[in-house]
Amino acid sequence: MTQAATQPSGPGQPRPHVAIDKIRPHTYVDGTYSLVNPQCGTAKNGKHFLKGIIRDASGELAIRQWTFDESQLGEIARTGFVWIGGQAQEYNGQVQIVVDSIRSVEVDIEDLARLLPASQKDIPAMEVELRRIMGSLTHPAMRALADAYLSNEPFMARVRQAPAAVSVHHAWIGGLLEHTLQLLRLAEGMLPLYPELNRDLVLVGLFLHDLGKTSELTWERGFSYTAEGNLLGHTVKGVIMLSAMASKVSRDANVRIPADALLVLQHIVLSHHGSLEFGATKIPSTPEAIFVAMLDNLDAKTAIAIHAAQRSKGIYPGQEFTDKVWSLDTRLFRPDPLAASSDTLPTE
Known part of the structure; x- marks a missing residue:
């Protein structure tokens, strides 16, 4: 022993x-x-x-x-x-x-x-890439709205530090930034396949969708929920923040965000969990809201599966399956069946 x-x-x-x-x-x-x-x-x-x-x-x-x-x-x-x-x-x-x-x-x-998990990615580099993507917005009101968040350094410090969850997905320091950037990368790659979608609404919606977690979660003494997190949740808090930021943009930058655009962004934040069963306040009801909810679900569930499978740590006999992963409602088969396979066909 x-x-x-x-x-x-x-x-x-x-x-x-x-x-x-x-x-x-x-x-x-x-x-x-x-x-x-x-x-x-x-x-x-x-x-x-x-x-x-x-x-x-x-x-x-x-x-x-x-x-x-x-x-x-x-x-x-x-x-x-x-x-x-x-x-x-x-x-x-x-x-x-x-x-x-x-x-x-x-x-x-x-x-x-050493007691709290942290992102394995380079956090300053992730922030630089996020700012680059948000800098590609073309509508003046969307640019002004994004800039209002990005120029608030105390707020962005929390974005860099916050986990994306207490325990489900991206539950580590820097997890919120990592998850948000991954969604923006996915959108950049996929939006050309869906030219009918409004690119600015999708990118701003993805950027905003989880920012309420900067108030919902606390990480200074382990990962847990704040009073706002328990009583409001990050979607409602995110909409409150968005309304306040839109007013600030109108007042300070003299840029008015179109009322319908603000309404759709609020809807994206409230609906991005996809269904009422999983915490959405409303069912996604615009093409952009559906796209955002689907990308969020894709990245969250894929990250959960990769984390649970733990392929990099080695798989010993009897460890081929995980315990039930409740957020996925299944046990996962851990091995990569093509990794170091002796059955790999020779190349010509």
Whole structure:
């Protein structure tokens, strides 16, 4: 059995930590991690147990504590970070940690870089490319609206930092920018195939669609929802921000955004989840809104599948399928059947 550490850190001592991507079955884990979505479950025998996910910059793992006092859930989740002690085990081909002990801990700014996942892409380079694409808008009102967001440096600092979600897709520092840029790239490639669509409306709609997440989410102490996020959500907050920004453009830049164009952009933000079942306030009801919703769904679900399959980490016998990915409603077959295949036909 591999022993990672023996004692939790004391004051002034470095916090013990084993990177999640280094944890293997039969490892005893003793360290500090970010805690995601802790819940109290009920076993078939009626006893309560703790389930959740621990995360750091290298990955995430499921945790279970089979004997658990439900009244302790709030205290464990209080800071968004926990010290745990427990045994890593293999279950259905996946590693999970059976926790012996768990408690909430306070962490320092220096800890966050290794406890929170971050985009593997170059964030300044992504912002440069986003600005280039938005600079290609041709309608003066759309250019002025985009510039009003892009010139607000405190706001753009949050765009660069924000995750795109707490746990579903692009749930890492810089995830919002990465997701938004990917959608803009997809649109640039696909819009020439659909010349009837208004390019400016699509690009501005994609840029705006998730900007409410800069207020919906907090990431300073782990990923969670703000009061605005819980009470309004990012689509409603996004529309409020859009209305305020349109007024600012009219007042400061003396550029009036056509009323119908503003209405359609508001509709795109409210409808981009595609259906009422998945959180849309309205069903997408313009060609551009449908296009935006479909691209958003494409990138989100593809990112979820790639993240869940974890092909780069190696696939051992018995690990060919993931656990059920609830956001996709299926278990994923992980291997790439053509990778390093001995059956590859020789080239001429």
